[in-house]
Amino acid sequence: MESSMNKLALSAALAALALSPVLSQAAHAQDANTSTATYGSNIDPNWQDxxxxxxxxxxxQYRVDSDVLNHNHGVFQNVRFGWxxxxxxxxxxxxxxxxxxxxxxxxxQLSVKPRAATVGVNGKYNFYQGWFVTAHAGYMRSQTKFAATGDFGTDRYKTWNNGLYAGVGVGYDVTHNFSLGLNYDNYRLQSGNNTSLDNIGVPHGRANVANYSASAEYRF
Structure with a gap:
């Protein structure tokens, strides 16, 4: 658990570090011409764009206290909307x-399928022409579906939990509106509760979920 917290803290620290020049420069971004020269091709002074x-x-990749559900080859999918x-x-x-x-x-057999809605803050900073770094962090509300199969048949159960996430990335602006990137994200996931223990035999637990991904972004 301590290792999981350290990984989330490291991700959050990296996100904060990546966001710090963004926040600093944003405070001085009143001049649209200066902004364009300083921050790269993604800047548009019109807030509606x-x-x-x-x-x-x-x-x-799952990191849990027990080896039972350690899983290093899961599929990670994420879609985000923002401004x-x-x-x-x-x-x-x-x-x-x-x-x-x-x-x-x-x-x-036991299978666990977690999904989550997220809300947070994000930043993007062009450090050289079309090249940029990104960061985001925030809160997530997760739903975890359990399915336990055995001689008794199949039992299914759902739980809802709170958690945190943070991530960083690097990429390139292919055009003014379209970018590609590579990312590392860390989700501090909780699942199960006292009720799930009584109904399906799965107690409350925590997992540190590391995710490595490619991304595409469209700005409009």
């Missing part, structure tokens, strides 16, 4: 799928 949609696809003030920093909302780790002993 700074909305974006971004999608990520990659691999999720950036002067093309630099602003709010975002999203929806993320964190894979489906499974465990089996040959007689019974």
């Amino acid at each position: 700074n909305f974006f949609v971004a999608g990520q696809l990659g691999q999720s 950036r003030w002067n093309g630099l920093v602003g709010p975002e909302i999203g929806y993320v799928y964190l894979g489906q780790p499974k465990w089996s002993d040959g007689y019974s």
Whole structure:
């Protein structure tokens, strides 16, 4: 658990570090001409043109206290919608799928399928021409579906939990409106509760989910 918290803290620290020049420069971004020269091709002084949609696809890796559900080859999918003030920093909302780790002993099987809605802050900073770094962090509300199969048949159960996320990335502006990037995201996931323990035999637990992905972003 301590290792998981350290990884999330490291991701959040990296996100904060990546956002710091964005926040600093944003405070001095009143002159549109200066902004364009300083921040790169993604800047648009018209606030109505700074909305974006971004999608990520990659691999999720679970880190839990027990080896039972450690899973290093899950599918990671994420879609986010947001806005950036002067093309630099602003709010975002999203929806993320964190894979489906499974465990089996040959007689019974347990599968876990977590998904989450997210809300947070994001930033994008062009450090050299079309090249940029990104960062985002925030809160997530997750739904986890459990399916336990054995001699008794199949039991299914859902739980809802809170959590945190943070991530960083690097990429390139292919055009004024379209970008490609590579990303690392970390989700601090909780699942189960006392009720799930009584109904399906799965207690409350925590997992650190690391995700490596490619992304595409369109700004409009």
